[in-house]
Amino acid sequence: MLKQIEGSKAVAEAVSLCRPEVICAYPISPQTHIVEALGEMVKSGRLAPCEYINVESEFAAMSVSIGASAAGARAYTATASQGLLFMTEAVYNASGLGLPIVMTVANRAIGAPINIWNDHSDSLSQRDSGWMQLFAENNQEAVDLHIQAFRLAEELSMPIMVCMDGYILTHAFERVDIPVQEQVDAYLPSFEPRQVLDPSEPISIGAMVGPEAFMEVKYLAHAKQLQAIERIPQLASEFRNIFGRDSGGLVRTYRADDAETMVVAMGSVIGTIKDTVDEMRDEGHRIGVLTIVSYRPFPLEQVRGALLHCRRFLVLEKSLAVGMGGILATDVRMAVTGAGLKGYTAIAGLGGRPIFKSQLHQLFRQAEKDELPPVTFLDLDRDAVNRQLERERQTRRSGPVAENMLHDKGIVSAKFG
Amino acid sequence: MGFQTIKFYQTGTYTVGNRLLLPDQRSVQAGESRSNSINSGHRACQGCGEALGARYAIDAAMAESDNRLIAVNATGCLEVFSTPYPESSWQVPWIHSVFGNAPAVATGIAAAMKVKGKKDVRVVAQGGDGGTTDIGFGCLSGMFERNDDVLYICYDNEAYMNTGVQRSSATPPAARTATTMPVGPEPGNPFGQGKNLPEIAMAHGIPYVATATVADLRDLEYKVKKAMKMHGARYIHLFVPCPLGWGTASSDTIRIARLAKESGLFPVFEAEHGEITGVLKIRRKVGVEEYLMPQKRFAHLFGSHSHPEMVIRIQEIADRNIRKYGLLDEEAA
Numbered sequence: 001m002l003k004q005i006e007g008s009k010a011v012a013e014a015v016s017l018c019r020p021e022v023i024c025a026y027p028i029s030p031q032t033h034i035v036e037a038l039g040e041m042v043k044s045g046r047l048a049p050c051e052y053i054n055v056e057s058e059f060a061a062m063s064v065s066i067g068a069s070a071a072g073a074r075a076y077t078a079t080a081s082q083g084l085l086f087m088t089e090a091v092y093n094a095s096g097l098g099l100p101i102v103m104t105v106a107n108r109a110i111g112a113p114i115n116i117w118n119d120h121s122d123s124l125s126q127r128d129s130g131w132m133q134l135f136a137e138n139n140q141e142a143v144d145l146h147i148q149a150f151r152l153a154e155e156l157s158m159p160i161m162v163c164m165d166g167y168i169l170t171h172a173f174e175r176v177d178i179p180v181q182e183q184v185d186a187y188l189p190s191f192e193p194r195q196v197l198d199p200s201e202p203i204s205i206g207a208m209v210g211p212e213a214f215m216e217v218k219y220l221a222h223a224k225q226l227q228a229i230e231r232i233p234q235l236a237s238e239f240r241n242i243f244g245r246d247s248g249g250l251v252r253t254y255r256a257d258d259a260e261t262m263v264v265a266m267g268s269v270i271g272t273i274k275d276t277v278d279e280m281r282d283e284g285h286r287i288g289v290l291t292i293v294s295y296r297p298f299p300l301e302q303v304r305g306a307l308l309h310c311r312r313f314l315v316l317e318k319s320l321a322v323g324m325g326g327i328l329a330t331d332v333r334m335a336v337t338g339a340g341l342k343g344y345t346a347i348a349g350l351g352g353r354p355i356f357k358s359q360l361h362q363l364f365r366q367a368e369k370d371e372l373p374p375v376t377f378l379d380l381d382r383d384a385v386n387r388q389l390e391r392e393r394q395t396r397r398s399g400p401v402a403e404n405m406l407h408d409k410g411i412v413s414a415k416f417g
Numbered sequence: 418m419g420f421q422t423i424k425f426y427q428t429g430t431y432t433v434g435n436r437l438l439l440p441d442q443r444s445v446q447a448g449e450s451r452s453n454s455i456n457s458g459h460r461a462c463q464g465c466g467e468a469l470g471a472r473y474a475i476d477a478a479m480a481e482s483d484n485r486l487i488a489v490n491a492t493g494c495l496e497v498f499s500t501p502y503p504e505s506s507w508q509v510p511w512i513h514s515v516f517g518n519a520p521a522v523a524t525g526i527a528a529a530m531k532v533k534g535k536k537d538v539r540v541v542a543q544g545g546d547g548g549t550t551d552i553g554f555g556c557l558s559g560m561f562e563r564n565d566d567v568l569y570i571c572y573d574n575e576a577y578m579n580t581g582v583q584r585s586s587a588t589p590p591a592a593r594t595a596t597t598m599p600v601g602p603e604p605g606n607p608f609g610q611g612k613n614l615p616e617i618a619m620a621h622g623i624p625y626v627a628t629a630t631v632a633d634l635r636d637l638e639y640k641v642k643k644a645m646k647m648h649g650a651r652y653i654h655l656f657v658p659c660p661l662g663w664g665t666a667s668s669d670t671i672r673i674a675r676l677a678k679e680s681g682l683f684p685v686f687e688a689e690h691g692e693i694t695g696v697l698k699i700r701r702k703v704g705v706e707e708y709l710m711p712q713k714r715f716a717h718l719f720g721s722h723s724h725p726e727m728v729i730r731i732q733e734i735a736d737r738n739i740r741k742y743g744l745l746d747e748e749a750a
């Protein structure tokens with residue numbers, strides 16, 4: 001059913017249609033509206049049977065999910081930013097135990113300085129946690145990916161993060177087609193756990209494993225993700241058959257035929273990139289887009305296949321590998337190893353810094369002319385950085401960096417007015 | 418308290434041979450149908466108070482739940498000595514997640530049982546004092562506050578024994594640990610408040626809180642069974658001497674536990690909804706020296722470089738407990 005609806009509410013509707021049995025709720029912006037909406041559904045009896053638990057931290061949110069999943073219940077939670085970091089130990093534990101928990105990550109920057117706005121630093125910090133990570137381009141895809149995520153997670157008995165850009169998607173009102181229960185029931189069978197805590201058949205879960213088997217257990221998680229590379233396109237295809245639209249998959253290309261320059265990105269910024277590319281195509285530029293939907297598993301072959309025909313690629317990412325450059329870009333470069341392509345990285349949008357079409361036009365044109373350095377920081381005020389570095393040279397007690405930057409730059413909001 | 422009704426007058430002890438009792442009065446552990454939830458062959462040290470306490474507690478919980486029990490374990494000695502795959506001692510469904518989240522994992526299991534309509538399946542979570550009073554404290558308080566249907570048992574051996582005897586917030590003042598060595602002008606653990614977790618649990622107003630020691634195993638069984646008859650968040654704080662960490666003889670575990678109780682240093686009581694409902698009285702009061710002296714972790718308080726002022730302060734703690742909890746009968750006083 002078509003609705004004009006907030007992204008968080010739409011995701012809550014989708015999660016509800018997946019019949020979760022235990023939901024753990026802890027508030028952190030920008031994820032909070034999702035669990036608020038689910039709480040109302042459970043309290044009103046619309047979503048039943050379901051236990052909705054107001055936990056005391058994100059660490060508890062993931063831990064309660066672990067207990068519920070190990071006891072055979074379909075478990076769901078949502079988090080972002082500091083919350084994801086606070087639960088990190090349990091995040092690794094959930095994948096190590098092979099528990100198919102689905103979690104929404106409303107992507108948000110990580111402090112310090114504390115910042116509630118969108119970038120991808122949070123879930124990318126969990127790159128190697130053993131969780132799969134699927135990135136939504138818009139709210140329709142956020143809805144659809146949740147339904148696919150429960151199916152995939154439970155098939156493989158591995159957990160999945162569905163990542164959607166904080167505020168940009170979670171708080172945006174868009175037209176979304178909310179599926180009906182019959183469709184979701186036809187797509188998503190009931191949860192049959194591979195391991196379950198059951199007094200009739202006692203097992204020990206989570207005991208110590210020494211060097212004799214640890215590598216094999218860890219490799220198995222890798223093998224599961226390799227299986228997911230096979231299954232994700234199949235599940236997207238099955239999804240199309242039932243729901244009548246394309247959503248998910250490993251990667252997507254846009255206007256990529258004959259493209260000499262390919263822009264690679266994840267999440268909602270794809271919309272701005274596509275608009276820019278459309279305008280450039282109108283002017284005769286041979287430029288296209290590669291969207292990464294599945295960040296983990298990372299579809300090396302599919303990325304390579306999508307880029308091999310071009311001359312250069314530009315990875316635009318909302319994350320920063322401090323001391324190195326790009327996080328996503330590293331993976332993309334791995335995918336095209338030996339292909340002889342020119343590769344550029346643009347770090348953009350950290351902490352919610354807007355990414356404007358005008359900036360992208362300039363950036364993409366520079367890329368086309370091979371005038372970019374290997375790593376570009378889009379819209380970085382280098383003068384402000386240099387002034388701070390100078391202050392630090394001048395005086396030992398130079399004070400808090402973030403406050404100095406704000407003083408230096410004046411009223412930041414005026415800049416975007 | 419109503420649970421210790423039988424006194425064996427010939428020897429003046431409460432240690433009653435089961436053959437003298439009616440079958441329904443016998444301990445769970447004495448019964449042929451005991452579940453052996455933690456089976457033999459595990460790797461606990463000789464004289465481990467925690468292994469003994471856990472065996473009695475979980476078997477009693479099994480008996481009371483008609484063998485429909487799921488156990489959660491925090492990281493720690495109990496988890497490590499009982500489980501390395503594929504040699505698990507556990508005959509009950511058992512899960513270990515991480516160090517600080519056993520209460521929350523138990524909450525999740527209880528929620529799953531509720532949503533699936535398995536009302537008969539009960540959940541016990543357990544951890545050492547480090548996992549309970551320190552790293553798991555937030556999750557434990559959350560579980561208490563929500564009154565989740567979980568019995569949490571803390572096996573308190575007063576330090577991080579699994580990692581090599583480091584101080585926890587349950588380590589008593591003056592005790593030697595690997596991180597509070599008996600050196601300097603105030604040797605051992607500094608005098609402070611520590612964390613009185615039974616009192617903190619009571620402050621949550623949960624249905625049941627009890628303390629017990631491995632010196633009174635019938636009392637432990639009684640309290641576990643009573644807790645299992647109730648629903649909501651319940652907490653049992655069990656005093657379990659650690660021969661390795663405390664520097665005591667393996668054969669002295671029960672005696673040391675009894676001296677802790679008889680000196681007043683470890684008050685044994687039970688409470689419902691935040692109010693104390695029963696106290697196990699001191700039967701033969703002893704001074705704290707009698708408890709402290711057999712333990713190498715307190716050796717620096719005695720001998721050539723003794724610290725009598727510290728012993729006096731420890732005695733003051735015991736005396737306060739005796740007054741506060743009414744541990745002495747008028748006649749015994």
